Amino acid sequence: MANLQTIGPYIESQPLNDNFAALNDDIVNVPHALYRNAIINGNFDVWQRGTSFDNVSAGTYTADRWKVSFNNVSNNVKVLRSTTVPNANSRYSLRVEQMGSTGASGDYSDISQPIEDAALFSGKKVVFSGWVKCDAGRSVTPLIFAGGNVYVGTPISATSFTQFSFVQQLPAGISSLSFILRVNRGGAAVGEGVNIAQVQVNVGDVVLPFQPRHLAEELALCQRYYQRGLQYRSVGTFYTASAASIIVPHIVPMRIAPTLEKLPGISIILDDVGAGSLTTSNSPFNTITSESASRFDVDGFTGANTYRFVRLLNDSIYLDAEL
Amino acid sequence: MRTGYNHYIRTNEAGEIVHGFSDAFETPDPGDILVLENGPRHFHLAWPEPLTNERGQYRFRWIDGQRVERTQQELDDEWAQRPPDPPTLEERLEASEEALRALMEAMNDV
Numbered sequence: 215m216a217n218l219q220t221i222g223p224y225i226e227s228q229p230l231n232d233n234f235a236a237l238n239d240d241i242v243n244v245p246h247a248l249y250r251n252a253i254i255n256g257n258f259d260v261w262q263r264g265t266s267f268d269n270v271s272a273g274t275y276t277a278d279r280w281k282v283s284f285n286n287v288s289n290n291v292k293v294l295r296s297t298t299v300p301n302a303n304s305r306y307s308l309r310v311e312q313m314g315s316t317g318a319s320g321d322y323s324d325i326s327q328p329i330e331d332a333a334l335f336s337g338k339k340v341v342f343s344g345w346v347k348c349d350a351g352r353s354v355t356p357l358i359f360a361g362g363n364v365y366v367g368t369p370i371s372a373t374s375f376t377q378f379s380f381v382q383q384l385p386a387g388i389s390s391l392s393f394i395l396r397v398n399r400g401g402a403a404v405g406e407g408v409n410i411a412q413v414q415v416n417v418g419d420v421v422l423p424f425q426p427r428h429l430a431e432e433l434a435l436c437q438r439y440y441q442r443g444l445q446y447r448s449v450g451t452f453y454t455a456s457a458a459s460i461i462v463p464h465i466v467p468m469r470i471a472p473t474l475e476k477l478p479g480i481s482i483i484l485d486d487v488g489a490g491s492l493t494t495s496n497s498p499f500n501t502i503t504s505e506s507a508s509r510f511d512v513d514g515f516t517g518a519n520t521y522r523f524v525r526l527l528n529d530s531i532y533l534d535a536e537l
Numbered sequence: 538m539r540t541g542y543n544h545y546i547r548t549n550e551a552g553e554i555v556h557g558f559s560d561a562f563e564t565p566d567p568g569d570i571l572v573l574e575n576g577p578r579h580f581h582l583a584w585p586e587p588l589t590n591e592r593g594q595y596r597f598r599w600i601d602g603q604r605v606e607r608t609q610q611e612l613d614d615e616w617a618q619r620p621p622d623p624p625t626l627e628e629r630l631e632a633s634e635e636a637l638r639a640l641m642e643a644m645n646d647v
Contacts, residue, residue, distance in 0.1 A: 470579070473580065
């Protein structure tokens, strides 16, 4: 304390107060929520639908919240989870590679994430960033679809993980917004592709350090749009010897009343105490869904006990509330 | 570039609409009817009315490219003609006992 000097009574305090007032004003009026990452699963931690997808057709979701929104020539494209990452902030990246045959001239695939509440970003400047690693000859172009407008960033073709950033002023009044990574597959040999990691969108024009979310938080955010693993929590009763009605409480409330479907190629298995496990390959019907719970009927069983309490025994149902 | 999804319905022999879906979730069969192009991802966002009522009856028919709601009278008539419920275990036991009793009485008469 001996080195401290008295400032004295002559300090001009008014400018100091003005500075504090301005600083306070900045803090109060900054849209903090929008500075956080608007992208869900930008670190590719959550893959509820699987970890490898062949011949992905347009409109198909792969890693949670990420879909192949467009294939320009063909769907000779494979999307998979990769452990090749840029740094210790990630466990996985999303890899997009050519499959089946060499990519035709001009072929590309758009990997995109639509944003639920586009209006929040109307009239704001955003920075779209991430890390990309390309096999030789491949490239990735960041794009932003905002309403009817398309904004194109600079292609990245670096063969080691490189961070890109794309700053764009968005127009006012937009009702849809998607962030897209266009993977060039023209001339790509089978197996050639790109890795994408740590994708982030923030309001402003400064690339903020990538902030991974806790897995529990990221999973819950993803489950607002898609849920699997509904076995054991889903219960119901047989209303005939061959048909059951099942209630499905959602793990977290969903964006909208979801579409409930059976996973392709998977049978539905119910347990009926006394009759044992009962299986049907039939699809659900009489489906009613809401944001917080769903129900469905399914038939095709044999030997069930009518009005017996049953549980869903296997991971055979999914709920989709994606954009 | 296509930005939406196609919506389809499936009808039975009576023309009743038994299923509706978007191609985000199912691949249409040859007989399925395209009812909406470039629609939302979820069928129920474009067609929010349930296809069945609380009794599980199909509510709509597809006639000349139009959705026609079945009348309540039509639904009630169909409901009245449904097959009777199968007998309960108690009813089956009672019937068996009655049959056995009748058989025993018949044997006594021989």
